[in-house]
Amino acid sequence: MACIAMLGCGTVGSGVAKLIYKNRDRFKKNLNEELILSKVLVKDINKHKEKNKDYILTNDVEEIFNENVDIVIEAMGGINPSYEYVKRALLLKKHVVTANKDLIAEHGAELLDIANKNGVELRFEASVGGGIPILKSLSECLVGNKIKSIKAILNGTTNFILSKMSKENMNYNDALKLAQELGFAEANPESDVMGYDAARKLSILSTIAFEKRVNWRNIKISGITNIDTEDFKYAQREGCEIKLLAMSELQNDELYAAVSPVMVRKNSTLGRIENEYNAILVDGDAVGDVVFTGKGAGMFPTASAVFSDIADIIQSKRESTLIFNYDKADVNTLWKRESKWLLRIKTEERIKAMETLTEYFSNCSIISKELYNLDGEVAAFVKSQSEAVLDRFIDDIKERINTEEIKKILILED
Amino acid sequence: MACIAMLGCGTVGSGVAKLIYKNRDRFKKNLNEELILSKVLVKDINKHKEKNKDYILTNDVEEIFNENVDIVIEAMGGINPSYEYVKRALLLKKHVVTANKDLIAEHGAELLDIANKNGVELRFEASVGGGIPILKSLSECLVGNKIKSIKAILNGTTNFILSKMSKENMNYNDALKLAQELGFAEANPESDVMGYDAARKLSILSTIAFEKRVNWRNIKISGITNIDTEDFKYAQREGCEIKLLAMSELQNDELYAAVSPVMVRKNSTLGRIENEYNAILVDGDAVGDVVFTGKGAGMFPTASAVFSDIADIIQSKRESTLIFNYDKADVNTLWKRESKWLLRIKTEERIKAMETLTEYFSNCSIISKELYNLDGEVAAFVKSQSEAVLDRFIDDIKERINTEEIKKILILED
Incomplete structure (x- = not known):
């Protein structure tokens, strides 16, 4: 009993x-x-x-x-x-x-x-991905693998909001309101929309996957409050969706970890995850890419995971393989791989901004103003060797021109 | 040690x-x-x-x-x-x-x-889905669920062939040859293309999921050797892909189990699984739909699953929760839900066939001959209350007109 x-x-x-x-x-x-x-x-x-x-x-x-x-x-x-x-x-x-x-x-x-x-x-299986059996899969089923990366949609609230903004051209506030009416967002949505919830889940996943303790406070966290309808137009132009991704990845033997809105191809695994669904893409050196998809929250999906833990404890006479008290990880919050980014520079000095862009990046495609009719803004897709290089450019251009804000969004190709 | x-x-x-x-x-x-x-x-x-x-x-x-x-x-x-x-x-x-x-x-x-x-x-985790941790997920992680259905792409060889036929308009023989050249198909591909491999895997999955022993010989098995480029044109017209699905599902409290080429929407979970990838969609009464995707074969994905079993045995002092010696299941091989089907009737008596179709089915859309230029054939999408009703129509029309062959393909909407 x-x-x-x-x-x-x-x-x-x-x-x-x-x-x-x-x-x-x-x-x-x-x-x-x-x-x-x-x-x-x-x-x-x-x-x-x-x-x-x-x-x-x-x-x-x-x-x-x-x-x-x-x-x-x-x-x-x-x-x-x-x-x-x-x-x-x-x-x-x-x-x-x-x-x-x-x-x-x-x-x-x-x-x-x-x-x-x-x-x-x-x-604590239910703590990440609701009913999706991801912690056990990582700690037991993929135990023969060295995990190379995790890319995941871990927060259903923000994925619902971003889906509505993308598919139904809703603005952020209307989408949030709808999410609240339907019970997908709480009255105080801060923990979800600011990315904290996803970051806490990413810290749990990453600690198990990389065998180093990843403190959620060391993860770079950007939420979705800053994403507007124009971002979706740019994404559309590139054949992309915008998703709040929780990412941890070994890049040059350092652990990169971030929660951030990212552009992913519409037809990619993560680009196709809609509304309140969660998905976790794990890349292991033996197994390759494995994807787990399901409802990340809700009464019964969560209870399903809790119940599996209870069953495990009752049937098991062995010690858990869940290890969490590893040494602390050094977490790198800068993306180190060469990638394409969307840059949106708010400025009245458009010509100067464009000159600086083309001077700096050999691979730069400036989006024509006529296309999106945005006054006081230059938008471009640029290819940058690393996020650090991109950030240096942003600092640089801030010194050269008057700009209110420069926004960057990573485009993830894999 | x-x-x-x-x-x-x-x-x-x-x-x-x-x-x-x-x-x-x-x-x-x-x-x-x-x-x-x-x-x-x-x-x-x-x-x-x-x-x-x-x-x-x-x-x-x-x-x-x-x-x-x-x-x-x-x-x-x-x-x-x-x-x-x-x-x-x-x-x-x-x-x-x-x-x-x-x-x-x-x-x-x-x-x-x-x-x-x-x-x-x-x-035997590696016996189904290669490195995808599906057996443990079913037997341990979803243990609090009553499983309602499994729909899966369990054979990478046939999925590769069907992908090439769909995306690159290759015919069956060329696609098979390419699969053999790339090592995705064996010299003797019978077990894969006839659906036996998928049926054996489905019997293992279903036995665990439904807690009744499902003999693979009781599963209705249709392979892909019968699928031609015309089928893909019809599928295209409906916004569908053709996939070799392994399906087991409780329908009116009976267990339906079949391996068959099925049309699924292009943007559905299974419609998007390409080339040698496998995917298993499990619908549990608590957790809802959970999807597992990954490489279903190959040296290291398979070894990853074998290794996890070894690790489990070494660390575990408990008895396995894998139960396989349940009572035998009565397997129903007829689809009981109302669904849409593609019918292709090979006949010179086109007018008579069309008359019979519209007489029989209140919901019937005959595909215009001009569209696909197929002599000696009437193709139609019909909605039928069940597979048994459809089969009665097929028997009936065979008596009324001269026909060489009548082909049916289920269109799965969920």
Whole structure:
């Protein structure tokens, strides 16, 4: 018998509870193991009474740490008080399953260390990519590979907004509003649209993939708030979509890691991922490119991943292969490969800007003003040896001409 | 220390040997376990001497069954003598890893039974989808789901041929020849182009997904030898690609299973899978659609999966969750959902055929003769309530008109 207690009963928690009830008979039949959800911690028992069998609800956290409990599911989200509760559960030698990417990105190494020392498991498959089985695939199935790169769409909210901007010519604010109305974006969308959510997930993926601890604060993070309808016109001209990509890649033996809006070919693997879907493209030296696609969030996709962690813990007598407490990685935030970029220079000194562009880049295609009718702007696709070279040009031109803003977007060809 | 012996050293075997050597240090560092490839069985030692360290080569199969050996890798392919060797290894309480889909599709249930009884593992991740981690994802990561359907491109050879026919207007014979020249098709391509290879893989996937034993001989199998350039013109007209799909799906609580050329929308998930790539689309009741894409064959993708099985066995103290000896499934080979189909009726009695078509189907669009200039043929897209209804029409029209052949291709809209 496996006795499970759960912290929180919001969207994720309710889904997990339903999945546990639904799979009890099958679990018993196939694995001869009884799943018992013994206690669920909620703030207000009356609020949840109708949707749950009330005898398992409690507002007393001590009941979660009861000695009979084998596995604690953390489904509260956020860092406080999740961090303290998870730590306490592990110290009490209870296995913990969580979907909380904020918690793992922030305290994963410490918590896994505590879990190891106490001979219990800390599992967090649902923290990245919702129901897509990416952490287990990286840590177990691709274990014979040296991972060369990860390129991923890890945030459904921003992918939904960018899809609407691209396919239905909506502007950013309207697309965000629609996402909020449909429940794909929260009332306060900052963590999503600023790229923080994707960066936390990328830090978890990269730590496992590259066997070095990647702190999410060391990742270069640009969100999508700066993307406008004109950017999509330029992208269209190049046969591209704009996607918020989470990228980590070994470039000249250094680890590059960034979350940024990037142009990808419309017919490429990532260019085709629409709306709230997530996709993770992993390039391993043996397996080549492997792509995992699915819903990255939502009640049941997330619960599906949480449930697989529970099943793993119950069936497994071995220690986890999830390693998180590697040495810290030095993270490079500058793109080192030769690539094409879109440059948009806001200036009234158009002629001077164009001269400077053609002088600087041997491979430069300036987009004709007539095409997009943008006053006070020069836009060009340039090929640059590296991002550092491009940044030097940007600094340089800022000294030569009056410019309000220079915007750059990477075009990813692979 | 884990002592490994291998049967065979062709493409897959060489890849596995290289991956074992390459990962030894990392394995030791991360998991404190020594990997030793002790013996490799080959027919002719001299033939392999240059590429391998000769001290591990042997042509005496008894050395493989030496008492020091913990894990036997079967990399010979085919059923004979693989079946006998694998059985013997399991009976001697050695773990076995294989990439052999023919062996597993034919004898998987018996061999897994022997493995269970002897307390050892039989693993075969590489048998389906090459390096794509699909079996573990199905049996462990999606364990909380009831699987509703699997739709997959499981054979790279046929997908390469169909891609060339579609994108480069090649005919079947030229595309097959090119595939053979590039090493994507074997000299005798029968198992691939007739759909047997895909059917064997589908039987393995379906057995795990639906928890009923699906015999590959009960699957309806149509290959691609019958697909001609005209089919691609019709597909083009509908905005479709033709793909050899391996499909299993619960339809009205019955399991439908078939391998067949199917039209899928060009911009759909499976319509976009090109050349030698494989893709598996799994629809689970909790997780929704999850898609796994990657190279389904080749030395290192296959070795990557074999290596992950080895790693699993070494690190794991638990019994596998791979179950294969379920009760036998009743397999339905008729498509039960209302769908659109392409019908091509070879006949000189065109008018009569057209009359019969419009009489029979309320939703029928006959393709104008001028469009494709096909003498002696009536082609139409019809909507039929089920495949059985369509088949009754085909029987019916065969009685009414003189026809050499009637061809039908399903159009999959989801």
